[in-house]
Amino acid sequence: MLRMSTLFLRTLRDDPADAEVASHRLLVRAGYIRRIAAGIYSWLPLGYITLRNIERIIREEMDKAGFQEVHFPALLPRDAYEKTNRWSEYGADIFRLQDRKGGDYLLGPTHEEMFTLMVKGEYSSYKDLPLSLYQIQTKYRDEPRPRSGIIRGREFVMKDSYSFDLTDEGLSQSYNKHRDAYIKTFDRLGMRYNIVSAMSGAMGGSRSEEFLAPCPTGEDTYVLCEKCGYAANVEAMKTVVVAVDFSSAPKMKIVDTPDTPTIDSLVNVLNEKFGSGYTGAQTLKNVLLIADGKNISVLVPGDREVDLKRLEANLPGVKEIRLFEDSDFAKNPSLVKGYVGPQDAQKFGLTVYADPRVAPGTSWVTGANKKDRHALNVVNGRDFTVDDYVDAAEVRKGDTCPECSAPVVIDHAIEIGHIFQLGRKFAQALDLTVLDSDGKSRVVTMGSYGIGVSRAVAAIAEQTHDEIGLCWPAEVAPAQVHIVATGKDDNPFNVADSLALTLEKLGVSVMLDDRRDASPGVKFKDAELIGNPIIVVVGKALAEGKVEVRIRRSAERREVLIADAASEIAKLLP
RNA sequence: CGGGGCGUAGCGUAGUGGCUAGCGCGCCUGCUUUGGGAGCAGGAGACCGAGAGUUCGAAUCUCUCCGCCCCGACCA
Incomplete structure (x- = not known):
């Protein structure tokens, strides 16, 4: 139970001057994060609980899909990235450092090499495949321009998975399994998102889709056909080539x-x-x-x-x-x-x-x-x-959908996930092969699947906040229920306390505002700013043996008998 | 990297050469108050981003550097 009387938390009444986008502003104001340097943030208790809730959901869905979790160092030696040429190709975006002996190291911006080498070290038979591994790791990229608080940082938490298969069909199946797991994950995270065709980018590879969370502050632009559902990153938007008969065209x-x-x-x-x-x-x-x-x-x-x-x-x-x-x-x-x-x-x-x-x-x-x-x-x-x-012209609202010719719309979004079929590039470079049933050595084919975990905190905040504060989905919120005790007598505090304990016994996570020195106004404002989905007020209604239950998102309120409160509240939660 | 803006207490800010740097929030003490960011009284907290310079005198003017934010370039 999170007791506000002792919780390490200080909310701010004013917006921080260096925050522009809503997620950044509110996460700072509500005491979730604090800036340490450009694109580098500390997580306070509320923020860290939220981040770990998201990690937990991701883990559960990855594990359910049969993927296994591993963990690599963030600090990596140069040589693995040398073989794939990325020590130089990644350029200035990589954080580099040296040890006391002058040896070159880097802070991992991504871990394809490590996964590939790990599998190479353990497996050598086609019978071991397919295999999917994942990790949740802090990644480092020296972004030319970190921006929008936690949306684009230089240090960030990412879940990355890799699949290993013998054949293209196998890769396709692994890809689809990840796609399904991602759908379940983002649904549980309570996000609105579109799955759009994308380019696999600098990593190479073939099939590629992005999970984009629509919101006006997003950096990604994508097209969406509202008629047939076609969705693509503008870069990947296809234009159909239709040849025209020119036999009657006048001379040049x-x-x-x-x-x-x-x-x-x-x-x-x-x-x-x-x-x-x-x-x-x-x-x-x-x-x-x-x-x-x-x-x-x-x-x-x-x-x-x-x-x-x-x-x-x-x-x-x-x-x-x-x-x-x-x-x-x-x-x-x-x-x-x-x-x-x-x-x-x-x-x-x-x-x-x-x-x-x-x-x-x-x-x-x-x-x-x-x-x-x-x-x-x-x-x-x-x-x-x-x-x-080659598709090169700017894409505009109203351009025709390549699937059904209806006019498309254009929207902004935050990229929260990216899945793509990497192919054999890394396996080739690092010589990851297995023996096939005919005794011949074959290069393994890989898929790569990422979720921006810390970015998801911001993306959810962007999509769910309102004018007065954050507004989390129940599985993500620091607590599912926020109980506010008001008044100067002991009674409301005692009732609130026992309600909190009852809820916890039912498996409901609770934050309890048991501060004796804060006025009711302060407690209400804080509760709304912090954004837990259900707020319970224990105060005035006690006279009739009731407490007030509020839904943060809809602002709906109703009073319930103390005896029924716990079960009524539990019913409101997923 | 190009363009723009900013750096004064934990947060938000005032202060364009002249007394001991001002205010609000927050914090501490006391009393009062308790359903929408309470009131009164007292108090702590600032090397004014750093360095150099101009000046009798610099938060304020000049130069250099550092940091931060925004737009663009860039970006699994």
Whole structure:
């Protein structure tokens, strides 16, 4: 039982000046967390209980699914990360340190290597598979910009699991088992979430889905089709390529378009000289970039920007990408800034990527590769050649769903889980093989599954709080019931105490405000701020032998007889 | 890393060259009070982020550094 008279807790009346988002503000005000440095927080009793509640739920669901818990050090030697190249690839995001002998160490940002090596050390037969292991661990990443309190920290708690299988079908099954376990976990955590198609990112791999908790302060943007349920991270959103018949398209024509280096200026001149009706959507934007040292051109409709994140995510193998600068134009005189067109692009040494919206057979107004001149009726497949199609244009609300063609909506969310099929990358690099039934050695295939545990505290707070405080789901809250004793006589305190004991016997966790020196107003405000789901007030109603039961979330109140209170309250809980 | 803002007591803040740095919350003592962040009286708590400089005199002006927040870049 948590007794407020002795609980290590000080709530704050004012919002902390350095907190912006609701979860951060309220977790600090309600005395759950305190900032130590940017992106690094301490957990006070209430916060730590909440965090452990979430861990407990995750553990229970992982164990139920048959996954086994292990634990690695957070402090790791360099060599394991050397073999997979990540000592260098992870770059500045890794916290590095040295021991007294000058040996290199790191604080683990993620533990693929350790899991792979652990399995390699113990298992060597196909009969040992499939296997899934997990850990709940503090991870460290030197984020360029920690933000939003506990949502994006430099130290954070994560549950990560890995599955080990012999075959692709096996991996698929392990993946689905994790997916099911995640659904059960997030349901119990009382979160709203969407499972969206995602890119597996820098880790490589194939199938990938994210669990996104919608909320306005979320950093992730995703599309959702309300008609068919299709959901995808914007990076992973697919656009269907639909070829158009161009046999009746008029011939390409070069026209004078003085001073039209931008889409807006071009549209104005087109409308002045060739009649109205031209819009940016009919023009073709040629965005020149340098991808790992090679010049590429990305074609998107003129009314859309290139989404560099999407482009990068959809150009596998490309590490670094940047826009053309003036010096790059200087090196390539055939490329005229503001008047670039895809005609002859390959002759100029460009690789041409087109967004699927620039479908085969579509006709465009685009640059003529000469200053102050543009070309009309430039048809894809007739007047220029696309080397490859790649999703690169910004995604907008109302874009068509790739599954059912209905308009999609766009929303923000916090990424709380990510599951993906890693494949054989790490097993290959670290030589994790098992002998198959034919006596041949085979590389194991892996899946990777993460849940942001400390982030979930913030995400739940974001989704459930209101103007007056936190508002936890019952399984997550520091206590399921918050009993407030009011008045100056001993009686209410005695009644509250015995009610608390009765509830605990029923398996209900209780926080008891037994402070004799605090006024009722203070106790009510604190109870609401702290956010336990049921608040019981023992005070005035005692005159009729009753206590008041309040539902924090709905603010609903009712009075029940003391004798019935414990069983009535227990009924309200899951 | 680019742009913007900020650093004064545990928290929120006032103080643009001149007395001993002010206020609210919180904290301590006493009395009163107890259903919506109580009242009165007394009290403790600040090397004004750090260093250097200008000045008779610096929280206040200058420079450097450090830290924090926000936007962007970045990000299993």
